[in-house]
Structures are given as C-alpha cells and as structure tokens.
Amino acid sequence: MDNLKKMLTVAAIVALTSQIYIKIFVSDFNISVAIILFPILLTFFKNLNPSQTGILSALFVYGLRIFVFGLRHGEYAPAIDSYFPELFFYMGYGVFYHILNENSSPFKMKRFFINLVLCDFFSNLMEMYVRINWEMLEPKFEIVGVLFLIALVRTFMVCVFILALKYYRMLILNQDHEERYRKLLWIISQLKTEMYWMQKNMDNIENVMSNAYSLFEKINSGKDEDRWAQMSVDIAKDVHEIKKEYGLIFRGVEGIIENKLKDSGMDFKDIIKILNDSMIMEAAIKGRGISIEFKCGNSFYTEKHYQLMSIFRNLIVNAMEAIDGDIKGKIVFLHLCEENLHVFKVSDNGCGIDENEKPLIFTPGFSTKIDYNTGQINRGLGLSLVKDIVEKQFEGIIRLNPERKTGTEFIIEIEKEKLEVC
Structure with missing residues (x-):
C-alpha cells in the first residue's frame, strides 16, 4: 500500500512537470522536464518498481495531455492519437531503467550516468519510430545526434542534482553528528x-x-x-x-x-548506518571474522533512536558472542513493515540456545557466557534490558523463533505509532 501511494505520487509529479516542454522535429514530439525528475524520484524511492512506475507515469502523462488539449481546443479525439506514441517513451524509460539499474548492485555515479543516457536516448528513439515509422528504418543521423545530445544534457542535470542532494544530506548529517x-x-x-x-x-x-x-x-x-x-x-x-x-x-x-538526551530524532536508515559502522568495529576488536548484513525496509523518522540502538546493539553483540571462532560467522539484521507493525529480526549461525535454557534467557543475571581463562561470567543483563525496553517503553513483543533449527533468531514486533514521528 505504501509503495502504491509513492508510485501514484511519482506519476502525478511526472505528469504535472510534463507540461513544461519544447516541440522539436515533428508535431507533438515533446522534450519535457518530467524525465529529469523521474530518475531522481526513482533514486529517492528505492523500493519502487521502475517498470510499474514508468507504466503508471505514462498513463498519467497521456491522460493529462488529452485533458489539457481538450480544455484548449474544446475536443479530445485528435489528442488521443496525437499523444499515444508518448506512452512508449515513459514505459520504455521505466523498463530500461529497471533492467540497467539493479537495486542489489552498489551505486556508482559513472555507471548510473551511462545507464540514464541509454534510457533517455533509446526511449526517445522508440517514441520517434512510433510517430513517423522511421520511413522503413531509413537512418536519420541528424535526429539521432540531437536525441543523443538531449539525453546527455538531461542526464547531466539529473546527476548534478543527485550529487548536490547527496552532499547536502552529508553536510546536515555531519552537523547533526557534531551536535x-x-x-x-x-x-x-x-x-x-x-x-x-x-x-x-x-x-x-x-x-x-x-x-x-x-x-x-x-x-x-x-x-x-x-x-x-x-x-x-x-x-x-x-x-x-x-x-x-x-x-x-x-x-x-x-x-x-x-x-x-532530549534532542531531535533520526531517520531509521541513519540509525542503521551508525549501528553497522559500530558493529563492524566491535567485531574487529573482538578479533572475529564475522560478516554482518543489514536488510532494511522503508525508513521512518523516530525520536526513540537511543532505545532502538540499545536493543539492536545488545542483540548483535549477543549474536557475536554466540558464534564459535572456528566457523565463518554471519549475522543478519532484517527490518520489515507489516500493516501497522515494524518487525525486526536478528539472526546468527552460532551455537544456538539449549531447549532447557530458552525459558531463562530473559531472566536478569542468567548467562551462559563464561571466560574460561579468567573464570569471569557475563552479568546476564543484555537480553533482560532488551526485553524491558521492548515491552515497557514500546509495548511491543520480543520472542525467539521456535522454527529455526540452526543458530538463533530473535523477532521483535512494535506498533508503528510507538516508533514513528509524523
């Protein structure tokens, strides 16, 4: 539902900005500002499906073009055929973007620039071919050159805006960290x-x-x-x-x-970034070859960042200590949004917890962590503290995943209204 609202928002913005355009080559072939905002919005809303968003944007643009034409000329029929080829541009752009920019791959500006140029250029070629049938594929080098130049200029503007936004956010984040x-x-x-x-x-x-x-x-x-x-x-x-x-x-x-500690809140993605950096350092200090993977859903703004940091840090440190030094350790942090809940899962491939010890893990003072070199035993307050914060401060639920056969997985469920700040 959240993604659908975002797709509708992107489509509406693209449709409105598509009204700012210039005509070149043939009648009704428009070069608009909308396609500058489209990839920027897709970059901002990473969870959106580019192909679906492109199709929805195409329909919005097409509908708005017909509506505006009807208001100006008092009839709608000529606009239906005239603006139909433009559908192929936005749908093609969304599909090309989806294929060339995979969410799983790390963001690199040089590759992103090349991909956007290709998206813009080939989408324009598709629309132009539909409009004029390209005279049986006869080469039009002048048109091709101009379309490529337009793709370069629009992509350059997109990348400049994204870089400016990135550095602005870094500046704000650094100021916040200094405070x-x-x-x-x-x-x-x-x-x-x-x-x-x-x-x-x-x-x-x-x-x-x-x-x-x-x-x-x-x-x-x-x-x-x-x-x-x-x-x-x-x-x-x-x-x-x-x-x-x-x-x-x-x-x-x-x-x-x-x-x-009554300061401003934080975005969840910033909390995870800080947590990721600190946990990597913690693993290095402990001398463990442990990989930590963070998979996060939609970010949200919260004022309870200290409590969340305490919960997640305790669970991840517990997971580190449960992993034997002889195996290649892996810890996975997963965040999901389900209806009115935020669900957090922390799992590891460690030694797990004995069945007879599971009822005691949240008891203050209970611990199985003993340093056999010094004879010191852990205080056993970590999971007790986590349970206390989750249940008393967030009115949430924390439990072990009983279906997990290897390692351990803790599941935390907290209502969105207890975490999010509008």
Whole structure:
C-alpha cells in the first residue's frame, strides 16, 4: 500500500512537470522536464518498481495531455492519437531503467550516468519510430545526434542534482553528528562527577562493613558493652548518609539523561548506518571474522533512536558472542513493515540456545557466557534490558523463533505509532 501511494505520487509529479516542454522535429514530439525528475524520484524511492512506475507515469502523462488539449481546443479525439506514441517513451524509460539499474548492485555515479543516457536516448528513439515509422528504418543521423545530445544534457542535470542532494544530506548529517558529539562530551563530564561521589560512597560502604564486623566481634566476645549502642547508632547514621548520597547521584544521572538526551530524532536508515559502522568495529576488536548484513525496509523518522540502538546493539553483540571462532560467522539484521507493525529480526549461525535454557534467557543475571581463562561470567543483563525496553517503553513483543533449527533468531514486533514521528 505504501509503495502504491509513492508510485501514484511519482506519476502525478511526472505528469504535472510534463507540461513544461519544447516541440522539436515533428508535431507533438515533446522534450519535457518530467524525465529529469523521474530518475531522481526513482533514486529517492528505492523500493519502487521502475517498470510499474514508468507504466503508471505514462498513463498519467497521456491522460493529462488529452485533458489539457481538450480544455484548449474544446475536443479530445485528435489528442488521443496525437499523444499515444508518448506512452512508449515513459514505459520504455521505466523498463530500461529497471533492467540497467539493479537495486542489489552498489551505486556508482559513472555507471548510473551511462545507464540514464541509454534510457533517455533509446526511449526517445522508440517514441520517434512510433510517430513517423522511421520511413522503413531509413537512418536519420541528424535526429539521432540531437536525441543523443538531449539525453546527455538531461542526464547531466539529473546527476548534478543527485550529487548536490547527496552532499547536502552529508553536510546536515555531519552537523547533526557534531551536535550529538558535543552533547556526549558534556554527558561524560557530568557522569565523571557522579562517578566521584559513587567512589566516595564505596569507601563509606567499606567503613560501614568494617564497623559492622567490628561490632559483631565485640558482641560475640562480650567486650566493650558500653560502646555497642553508640557503634550501632554510628553504623545506622553512616548507612543513612550513603543512602542520601546515592539518592543525589541517582537524581543527578536521571537529570543528565532526561535533559541532555532530549534532542531531535533520526531517520531509521541513519540509525542503521551508525549501528553497522559500530558493529563492524566491535567485531574487529573482538578479533572475529564475522560478516554482518543489514536488510532494511522503508525508513521512518523516530525520536526513540537511543532505545532502538540499545536493543539492536545488545542483540548483535549477543549474536557475536554466540558464534564459535572456528566457523565463518554471519549475522543478519532484517527490518520489515507489516500493516501497522515494524518487525525486526536478528539472526546468527552460532551455537544456538539449549531447549532447557530458552525459558531463562530473559531472566536478569542468567548467562551462559563464561571466560574460561579468567573464570569471569557475563552479568546476564543484555537480553533482560532488551526485553524491558521492548515491552515497557514500546509495548511491543520480543520472542525467539521456535522454527529455526540452526543458530538463533530473535523477532521483535512494535506498533508503528510507538516508533514513528509524523
């Protein structure tokens, strides 16, 4: 449904801009501005099918041409035949674009330029042949040369616009990143202050423990009975001070998070780009030869980017740790849009989870990750944190895929209205 709306929008824009044109060679052969916007819009809406969009645009342009002709001349019949060949131009352009520019291949401007020139040139040739039957394919080198020049000029304008848009978006993104970096530095400086008070409290806790044990020994041995009451009061007073200072620390950290993390939202595709870069670095630091693949559906704007980043990072790091160093690891992140839901899937080809451990994986403190060199065990808070964010902050669902035979796959479902900002 979303793609249909976008196709209708593209077709309407192309039809409207097709009214800006010049006539050359033969009657009703129009060179319009529309074909400059058409590939730009296809580049912007990558999920659209170019062939279908080209056919729909052709019908819109054809219909609008007939309508405008009728308004000007009071009749419609002559326009039906006159503008019919133009259908072949837009349909041909969409089909050629679909064939030459595959979504799966990486974008390269040089190849894109050549492909657009070919699309424009051969689509114009198709229309011209339909209009004049090319006099039994007799060569018209003058016409061919002009059509090729028009294709070059229009493609050059398309590529200049796309490059300008690309660099503008990079500039905006860099400015946004700089602002976030400044905020992050401020947060770190404030957290360091709170860490000082936490360290001070650690010393106080050590003193309380020492005093409590000293009191225990005196009571056990029956010594200094006259000091027991005073020592008990001192311990209670110290505990009260520790509690009071931890309350101040908690309010301080809470204030930092609430006040300084209230910044503008992000596009989902930018979140994934940052996540991709950071996870590649994480895999390199861990010394793992793990490939990470991101497959994302339609992007959306959200103000919950910190929460999403925390969810996805925890799941991907868990997947990394589940992959044995002896195998070629692969992690796949998949995003789908289903009706009113955003569905996120994180899967790996690791060792999987034992059946008897599956009911416990979201329990705080539960972990199967042990460093046998140091004897240290993982805190087991990652999946518990993920579940907490998904269910309490997004009112969503997180579950294991029970049908997966190898590795592990987590599935998260969140309503669109909980994530998207209009």
